[in-house]
Amino acid sequence: MSATTFELRSSGPSPALIRAVDLAGQWVAPVACIVVLLLARVFVPQFYEPGNLTTVAIQSSVLGIVAVGQMLVLLVAGLDLSVNAVLGLGAVIVISNQQGFSITTLFIALAIAIGVGIGNGLLIAWRKVPPFIATFGMLIFVNGARLAYTHGQASGNVPAWLRVLGIGQIGPVPNAVLCWIAIMLLIGGILTFTRYGRYVYAVGANYEAARYAGVPTREVVMACYIACSVLALCAGLVLSGYIGYVDQRLGTDFNVNSIAAAIVGGTTFTGGRGSLLGTATGAILLTILLDLVVVAGVPINWQLAVQGAVLVAATAIQGMRGHLLSR
Amino acid sequence: MADTVASTSSAVEVPAARSTSSPKWRLPVDGSIVFIYALVLVVGVGAAIYSERFRDPANLTNVLRQTIVLGLLSIGQSLVILAGGIDMSIALIGRLSTLIVAASFGGRDALILPLIALGVAIGALLGAVNGLIITRVYASPFIVTFGMFSILSGISLAIASGPVGTIPPPYLNMYDATIGSIPISVVVMALIWFAAWLLTSRTQFGRALYAVGGSQRVARLSAVPVSRTLVIAYVLSGVCGAAGGLFILARTGVGDPKMADGLEFQSIVAVALGGISLSGGRGSVLGTLGGVLLLGVVANIFNILQVDSFFQQLILGLIVLITVATYRTSKAST
Numbered sequence: 232m233s234a235t236t237f238e239l240r241s242s243g244p245s246p247a248l249i250r251a252v253d254l255a256g257q258w259v260a261p262v263a264c265i266v267v268l269l270l271a272r273v274f275v276p277q278f279y280e281p282g283n284l285t286t287v288a289i290q291s292s293v294l295g296i297v298a299v300g301q302m303l304v305l306l307v308a309g310l311d312l313s314v315n316a317v318l319g320l321g322a323v324i325v326i327s328n329q330q331g332f333s334i335t336t337l338f339i340a341l342a343i344a345i346g347v348g349i350g351n352g353l354l355i356a357w358r359k360v361p362p363f364i365a366t367f368g369m370l371i372f373v374n375g376a377r378l379a380y381t382h383g384q385a386s387g388n389v390p391a392w393l394r395v396l397g398i399g400q401i402g403p404v405p406n407a408v409l410c411w412i413a414i415m416l417l418i419g420g421i422l423t424f425t426r427y428g429r430y431v432y433a434v435g436a437n438y439e440a441a442r443y444a445g446v447p448t449r450e451v452v453m454a455c456y457i458a459c460s461v462l463a464l465c466a467g468l469v470l471s472g473y474i475g476y477v478d479q480r481l482g483t484d485f486n487v488n489s490i491a492a493a494i495v496g497g498t499t500f501t502g503g504r505g506s507l508l509g510t511a512t513g514a515i516l517l518t519i520l521l522d523l524v525v526v527a528g529v530p531i532n533w534q535l536a537v538q539g540a541v542l543v544a545a546t547a548i549q550g551m552r553g554h555l556l557s558r
Numbered sequence: 559m560a561d562t563v564a565s566t567s568s569a570v571e572v573p574a575a576r577s578t579s580s581p582k583w584r585l586p587v588d589g590s591i592v593f594i595y596a597l598v599l600v601v602g603v604g605a606a607i608y609s610e611r612f613r614d615p616a617n618l619t620n621v622l623r624q625t626i627v628l629g630l631l632s633i634g635q636s637l638v639i640l641a642g643g644i645d646m647s648i649a650l651i652g653r654l655s656t657l658i659v660a661a662s663f664g665g666r667d668a669l670i671l672p673l674i675a676l677g678v679a680i681g682a683l684l685g686a687v688n689g690l691i692i693t694r695v696y697a698s699p700f701i702v703t704f705g706m707f708s709i710l711s712g713i714s715l716a717i718a719s720g721p722v723g724t725i726p727p728p729y730l731n732m733y734d735a736t737i738g739s740i741p742i743s744v745v746v747m748a749l750i751w752f753a754a755w756l757l758t759s760r761t762q763f764g765r766a767l768y769a770v771g772g773s774q775r776v777a778r779l780s781a782v783p784v785s786r787t788l789v790i791a792y793v794l795s796g797v798c799g800a801a802g803g804l805f806i807l808a809r810t811g812v813g814d815p816k817m818a819d820g821l822e823f824q825s826i827v828a829v830a831l832g833g834i835s836l837s838g839g840r841g842s843v844l845g846t847l848g849g850v851l852l853l854g855v856v857a858n859i860f861n862i863l864q865v866d867s868f869f870q871q872l873i874l875g876l877i878v879l880i881t882v883a884t885y886r887t888s889k890a891s892t
Contacts, residue, residue, distance in 0.1 A: 310700070350879075360882040361836050363644070363700045367823065368882060372875025378868035487708050490701065500698045532715030539708025543691065546705060550697030 249555045256552035257497045259545070260512040267519055275527045285405060287515075287522050289397070289473050292411035295514035296466040297485050298492040299418055300459030302510045305493050306435040307452045308502030309355060309362040311459045314489055316373035317344050318467035318482035323377055325468060326389055326477050333390075340464055347373060348460035352453025370486075378479075389475050397472025407469050411511075414462065419507045431455060436503030487538050492517050495545035499553040517541055590833025590841070594848035598855060605859050612862055615739070622744045623733075625854035627802045627809075628824055629747055629847070633754045634798025635825040636846045640758065641791045642771035642838025643699035647688060649821035650710035651796045652803030655680035657714055659804065660723030660813025667726045677800050684710070685796020689789035707822070714815055723813040732808035743805070754843045767791060771838030827874070828853055830881050 271278040278284075297314055304311045321340040347369060354365035389397075399406045422428035430451045433441040442448045463485070471477050496513025498505030520541065524534045606613035631648050638645045659677040663669060688706055692699045735742045758764040766787040769777040778784050806817050826836075831849030834841025860870050 354879070354883055358883055364826070364830065364836055364878075364882050367826075368875055368878035370875075371823065371871060372879055375868060375870075375872030375875050379866070379872050382868065487704065491705070494701070500701060530716065532712050532719075534712070535708045535715070536712030539705040539710075539712065542705030542708065543697075543702055546697040546701045547691060547695040550695045554696035 244555055252548070252552050252555050256499070256548050257509065259548060260496045260509060260516050263495075264512055264516045264519065267516065267523070271519070271523060275523055278523060278526050283522065283526060285400075287518055289405050289407045289469075290522070291515045291518040292405070292407040293466045293470045293473065294485070294488055294492055294518055295411045295511055296414055296469065297463050297489040298496075298510050298514045299414060299507065300462035301489040302493040302496075302498050302505050302507070303418070303431065303455040304362075304459045305490075305498045305500055306431050306502060306505050307455050308435050308438070308500070309452065309455065310366060310490065310500070311351065311456060311463075312363060312366040312486050313347055313351065313369040313373055314459065314463040315482040315485040316370045316377065317347050317460045317463040318470070318485055319477075319479075320373055320377045320380075320467075321464035322467040322471040322477050322481055323381055326393070326471055341461065344460040344464040345457055348457030349453065351456040351460070352449075355456065356449035356452040381479075389471055389477070393468055393472035394475065395472070397469055397474070407473060410465070410469055414465065415507050415511065418458070422507070427451070427454070432503055434502075438502075484534075484538065487542055488517055488521075489514075491538055491542040491545060494549050495541055497549070499549045500546070501553040501557070504553070504556075513545075591845045591848060594832055594845055594852060598848055598851045601852065601859075602855050605855065605862075609859070609862055612859065617858070619739065619741060619744065621854050621858045622747075623741050624858065625850050626743055626747045627805055627818075628821065628828060628853060629751065629850045630798050630802035630805065631818075631821050631825040632828040632846050632850050633750065633843060634795035635822075635829050636754070636832075636834055636841075636843045637758070637767060637791045637798075638699075638795045639826075639829050639834055639836060640767045640771045640838060640841065641788055642774065643692065643788060643791065644703065644826070644836075645685075645688065645792065645795045645799075646700060646703040646822050647684070647706035647710055648703075648795055648799040648825060649802075649818040650707050650714065651681050651684045651799035652801075652806070652821070653815075653818045654684070654710045654714050654717070655800040656803030656807050656817065657717045657722065657813045657815065660725065660807055661717060663723050663725055663729075665724035665726050667728055670726060670729050674804060677804050678797055681796040681798075681800025681803075682793050683796070685793040685799070686789060688796070689792030692792070693785040693788050718813060718815045721812045721814055725807065725811050725813075730808055730811055732805065734808075751843070751847055758843050763787065763790065768839055771835075771840075773839070824853060824874075827878050827881070830878070836882075 297318065301311060301314065321344055324340045324343070325336050351362075351366050351369055354360040354369075355362050358365075396406055396410065401409065422431060430441070430446050433444070433446055434448050434451045438448055441451075466485070467482060471481065474481075492513035493505065493510045494500060494513070495516060496505070496509035496511065498510060517538065520537050521534050524537055525531065611617060631652070634648055635645055655677040658680060659673045662676075663673060684706070688699075688703055691697055691702050733741075733743060737745070758767060766777070766782050769780065769782045770784050770787050774784050777787075802821070803818055807813065810817070828849035829841075829846050830836055831852060832841065832843075832845030832847070834843075834845060857870075860873075865873075
């Protein structure tokens with residue numbers, strides 16, 4: 232024990248610094264949320280109008296659902312850039328073909344999402360392709376497929392059941408938020424109470440050790456990518472139900488935003504560390520910031536700069552944290 | 559332990575030491591390079607036989623000239639990827655620096671050289687920012703440059719949301735000028751490729767790139783300046799991005815806020831097609847040249863056949879997926 236301490240001291244950062252950076256990495260999202268909310272109270276009071284708060288709640292839910300999937304993938308040291316393509320394609324398929332509730336199109340969309348997840352999983356877990364390349368290729372491919380399918384003009388009426396999902400409320404709580412909570416409870420339950428959940432963390436923390444311990448590592452990684460695609464599909468349905476139409480830009484920003492939300496919420500990109508609650512606060516923080524840009528009347532393009540800055544800053548903190556913790 | 563490693567192996571020997579662990583007979587030139595050039599040849603000859611418009615000499619020089627922008631970006635991307643990184647912001651660095659240059663031209667001839675210098679300097683600066691963030695806080699290169707991509711696209715839109723700038727006519731010569739029937743830009747680009755090959759294969763910096771990309775740990779123990787090498791790679795990548803953007807400006811004659819869209823991805827595709835390992839440390843810029851030529855020829859054929867742009871994207875995605883799926887994967891990944 233004393234030998235370890237000595238080694239840590241001799242190699243640079245003190246244990247106090249390591250603990251400080253670790254805590255900062257875990258708590259940056261909730262603290263930043265509170266600070267931003269207080270600042271908004273002073274400088275942008277119109278943020279607190281009830282209509283806007285509902286908007287923020289629904290948008291946080293959509294981003295939050297995608298971020299749950301992104302977190303699963305980040306937990307196994309991966310990354311999924313195909314989420315926005317799946318989100319868009321799923322919405323287009325379910326919406327542009329029907330007026331009412333149709334189980335067939337829903338199944339087709341689900342099958343496509345699962346197919347994309349399997350494709351990602353095969354490339355990444357079996358072929359050892361770097362995750363961002365595999366999923367970026369998938370993004371281009373699925374986006375191309377959607378454009379070829381719709382010829383660049385997606386249209387259609389959002390069926391009533393999706394409208395209920397997107398903008399309906401039970402009491403004061405939007406249905407979208409309930410969806411998000413249900414998904415978090417489900418995934419949280421799996422991560423905490425099942426063997427599969429422990430596998431996910433084991434694979435992310437040390438792939439080789441997990442493999443030697445008999446964990447079916449490749450299947451676990453693939454399952455995470457499948458879950459991520461399916462969650463992106465769910466988010467796409469809620470989002471289209473909320474905005475009431477589909478277009479080519481549906482979901483374009485969700486790649487950056489979902490990664491930023493998960494990472495700012497304390498997920499490291501080296502795998503094995505991350506929590507659902509942190510990710511949820513990350514999603515809320517990011518949505519608040521993006522909403523403030525709109526509400527404060529700043530030109531909309533600064534949203535891009537904000538989401539990029541959050542991503543870079545969060546990556547810097549988590550990078551430092553991952554580096555210090557793994558020494 | 560550390561002392562023995564540092565004293566016995568230099569940066570040069572790191573890749574060699576890796577390959578001796580798997581004793582395989584190897585071509586003097588990497589197999590993937592032969593493959594990519596064979597593919598370029600097959601596709602090119604096939605297209606030349608099939609289409610009269612393709613084999614027109616004017617069209618062929620045009621193909622070469624159209625690969626310049628992608629070539630510049632792919633050289634930058636190759637350097638970064640060889641060092642084990644990636645630069646998702648390279649196209650946006652080009653866009654931002656070019657928009658700034660275009661907006662400040664005002665049609666004045668005297669400003670051409672100063673503004674080119676400014677554009678390149680902005681590229682270098684943004685590259686340095688990438689490199690410093692990545693090396694100082696141990697952040698994932700992909701995510702940092704991806705975030706930078708967002709930031710820079712936001713700033714670009716703040717500078718211009720529509721076409722900007724009056725470009726003085728002499729600037730356009732960069733694209734138009736020819737010696738006989740060969741564009742000067744193509745000749746210069748050939749020299750740049752040669753310089754890139756020299757830099758990666760015949761200099762100490764080049765060997766450091768491969769060493770860092772092979773294993774940062776081993777490189778550090780071998781006294782290779784890891785952080786400095788990485789930062790220089792990102793700076794050069796930024797410079798290449800800016801140069802690509804400035805060349806687009808000479809072609810279009812106006813600062814277009816949508817320019818260079820998707821080129822970061824195409825440059826990665828070119829690098830991957832050329833056989834450079836996407837996890838760093840193996841491959842050659844000569845392969846990248848093959849990848850760039852292949853993409854250029856394919857794009858030209860698409861144009862001649864008037865393939866729907868939606869299908870072009872679909873096919874590009876398919877090419878990527880097939881390339882990466884058939885990729886050699888001997889390097890152990892985490």
